[in-house]
Amino acid sequence: MRKIYSNNNVALVWHVKNMLQQQGIEVEIRNDRLYSVAGEIPVSECMGEVWVINALNYQTAERLIGEMELLCMPEFDSWVCHACGEEVDGAFALCWNCQAAPTGQTSDISD
Ligand SMILES: [Zn+2]
Structure with a gap:
């Protein structure tokens, strides 16, 4: 396990998690408050951390996050x-909370 990303904008933390998972990288969000409200709407102002489960994926994840931040x-x-x-x-093509696409649009996340 290795921490790859942290931000007090929980939307970005979830976005990073979803983006990495879509790339086949196993990640986990760590934040006591997020855990305690799992399944509910996350508190918008609390620090969240994204951890890469397999450290071998760390460099790939780092690159993907760098690309994401540019985009x-x-x-x-x-x-x-x-x-x-x-x-x-x-900047998000999908809802950070429930992964719904905007009305009338399909996800245009492509890599
Ligand atoms: Zn939503």
């Missing part, structure tokens, strides 16, 4: 998830 320019308008009502940063 995630904060110039997009945020959108409100039609499924759960959370506000989602416009």
Whole structure:
């Protein structure tokens, strides 16, 4: 286990986790408060950590996160998830909370 990412923006932490899992990298989110509210809406202002389970994936994960950060320019308008009502940063193609795509759009995450 090795910590790859931490941020007090829980939306970004979840985004990193989902992005890495989509790349086949096993990760885990660590945060006592997140654990305690598992399955509920995470508290928006608490530090979350993403840990890579297999340290062999660390470098790949680091590269992917670096690419993600380059892509995630904060110039997009945020959108409100039609499924759960959370506000989602416009840089995210899927809702950070429930992974729903924006209304009328399909996920355009591609690699
Ligand atoms: Zn949602």
